[in-house]
Amino acid sequence: xxSWALHRLSGLALVAYxxxxxxxxxxxxxxxxxxxxxxxxxxxxxFKLMEIGLLGVILYHAFNGLRVIxxxxxxxxxxxxxxxxxxxxxxxxxxxxxxxPIAGHLLNALAH
Amino acid sequence: xxxxxKQEHTQSMxxxxxxxxxxxxxxxxxxxxxxxxxxxxxxxxxxxxxxxGEVTYDVVANxxxxxxxxxFDMAFLTFALYHGFAGVWVVVADYVQTNSWxxxxxxxxxxxxxxxxxxxxxxxxxxxxx
Amino acid sequence: MQKIRFRIKRFNPAKDxxxxxxxxxxxxxxxxxxxxxLHEIKWHQDGTLAFRRSCGHAICGxxxxxxxxxxxxxxxxxxxxxxKNIIVEPLRSFPLEKDLIVNLDRFYERFYSIMPYxxxxxxxxxxxxxxxxxxxxxxxxxxSCILCASCTxxxxxxxxxxxYIGPSALLKAYRFIFDTRDQAQKExxxxxxxxxxxxxxxxxxxxxxxCPKDIDITNAIARLKLxxxxx
Ligand code: SF4
Ligand code: FES
Numbered sequence: 001x002x003s004w005a006l007h008r009l010s011g012l013a014l015v016a017y018x019x020x021x022x023x024x025x026x027x028x029x030x031x032x033x034x035x036x037x038x039x040x041x042x043x044x045x046x047f048k049l050m051e052i053g054l055l056g057v058i059l060y061h062a063f064n065g066l067r068v069i070x071x072x073x074x075x076x077x078x079x080x081x082x083x084x085x086x087x088x089x090x091x092x093x094x095x096x097x098x099x100x101p102i103a104g105h106l107l108n109a110l111a112h
Numbered sequence: 113x114x115x116x117x118k119q120e121h122t123q124s125m126x127x128x129x130x131x132x133x134x135x136x137x138x139x140x141x142x143x144x145x146x147x148x149x150x151x152x153x154x155x156x157x158x159x160x161x162x163x164x165g166e167v168t169y170d171v172v173a174n175x176x177x178x179x180x181x182x183x184f185d186m187a188f189l190t191f192a193l194y195h196g197f198a199g200v201w202v203v204v205a206d207y208v209q210t211n212s213w214x215x216x217x218x219x220x221x222x223x224x225x226x227x228x229x230x231x232x233x234x235x236x237x238x239x240x241x242x
Numbered sequence: 243m244q245k246i247r248f249r250i251k252r253f254n255p256a257k258d259x260x261x262x263x264x265x266x267x268x269x270x271x272x273x274x275x276x277x278x279x280l281h282e283i284k285w286h287q288d289g290t291l292a293f294r295r296s297c298g299h300a301i302c303g304x305x306x307x308x309x310x311x312x313x314x315x316x317x318x319x320x321x322x323x324x325x326k327n328i329i330v331e332p333l334r335s336f337p338l339e340k341d342l343i344v345n346l347d348r349f350y351e352r353f354y355s356i357m358p359y360x361x362x363x364x365x366x367x368x369x370x371x372x373x374x375x376x377x378x379x380x381x382x383x384x385x386s387c388i389l390c391a392s393c394t395x396x397x398x399x400x401x402x403x404x405x406y407i408g409p410s411a412l413l414k415a416y417r418f419i420f421d422t423r424d425q426a427q428k429e430x431x432x433x434x435x436x437x438x439x440x441x442x443x444x445x446x447x448x449x450x451x452x453c454p455k456d457i458d459i460t461n462a463i464a465r466l467k468l469x470x471x472x473x
């Protein structure tokens with residue numbers, strides 16, 4: 001049940017993010033200066049940290065979603081808990097791989 | 113179930129018959145989900161692993177000058193928006209059982225979905241802006 | 243013998259405005275079924291305690307209740323399975339009648355709504371209608387459901403919206419739709435293919451965890467979803 005509840009919550013959070021994202025990127029229409037100003041703001045350490053969080057939320061939703069798809073189309077209901085943890089291990093590995101460069105940039109930015 | 117709620121149920125076929133969708137809604141949610149996973153892995157890999165993760169106007173302009181990238185971004189926008197709003201739709205179907213609220217929320221969802229899609233499409237296809 | 247502490251949710255519609263808990267202590271062996279403890283309470287401590295039971299052998303489905311947070315059969319659950327402090331509540335999401343008894347009208351309404359009977363209009367053969375073992379295997383588990391309502395009562399989709407047909411009725415639909423001898427497949431598929439049908443199942447697995455017969459209900463619902471997509 002927890003996996004489903006988290007799936008819902010992460011899904012709702014991602015929809016909220018998607019809406020914001022569409023608005024932010026639309027700043028392209030107002031020319032380079034404005035866009036780069038907005039992007040600079042979003043490049044600040046606080047937002048970089050949130051980006052790492054976003055990556056985690058996306059990976060959870062994606063890999064739990066894949067688990068549901070596997071169960072829906074091929075079965076695996078009897079090993080659903082093991083499947084969950086397998087998926088989470090993959091997601092965690094990708095999280096580390098993905099968060100490292102962001103954190104690297106972040107540290108770089110902080111050092112300057 | 114309270115009597116009020118029961119009455120609403122018997123009165124309103126509309127609330128009973130909207131919401132969770134049917135077989136195709138269920139199938140599309142899975143298909144779009146799969147696509148998004150692929151697209152997002154590419155998106156993330158290109159931006160943060162190959163690229164520097166820095167998004168400047170020039171970087172984006174360079175990318176959007178390529179029609180293939182425009183297609184890629186349009187596919188992303190379409191699938192993600194559909195998947196997200198269909199998901200919210202189902203959540204609402206689970207928890208909102210009164211006619212008026214359901215109608216209000218669904219109208220708002222349809223409206224904002226169309227607006228967001230329009231906005232995203234303008235950004236991607238309209239680029240570069242004069 | 244050890245002392246087992248029971249916290250039982252009580253509700254008397256003639257007196258109480260809302261349910262409350264009452265404590266009892268029972269002497270029991272580790273192998274004593276929870277149902278026997280409830281009997282002990284009813285017969286020797288408080289005769290007003292109301293609960294359903296019939297067979298005492300996990301086959302009638304009457305005694306399903308929430309024991310330490312999980313839906314189980316009181317007659318199948320032993321004291322050693324649930325510990326020395328046992329909390330007993332009525333099944334969730336059904337209208338409460340008295341103490342541990344809930345009104346299951348809605349549950350049976352759903353059950354009847356999917357035509358829960360065998361349909362085959364071809365003339366009966368001289369012997370029985372032949373069923374191959376592989377075909378029977380498809381529905382063996384599903385056919386062992388005892389209609390205890392544990393699954394439906396454990397489902398978050400049902401908690402949120404009790405118009406949902408629910409895992410138990412869907413399992414019953416599966417049992418007939420995937421019966422190779424049955425001929426009402428189309429009708430039954432049409433009956434469940436509504437916005438209150440299997441699309442309300444979000445693969446949460448509470449039903450599987452609740453089922454005292456260990457039936458793979460989530461899998462049955464997933465097969466129905468594929469069938470409805472002609473996959
Ligand atoms: S499927 Fe299991 S939990 Fe559900 S009614 Fe049947 S026996 Fe009870
Ligand atoms: S009394 Fe019959 S199932 Fe428990």
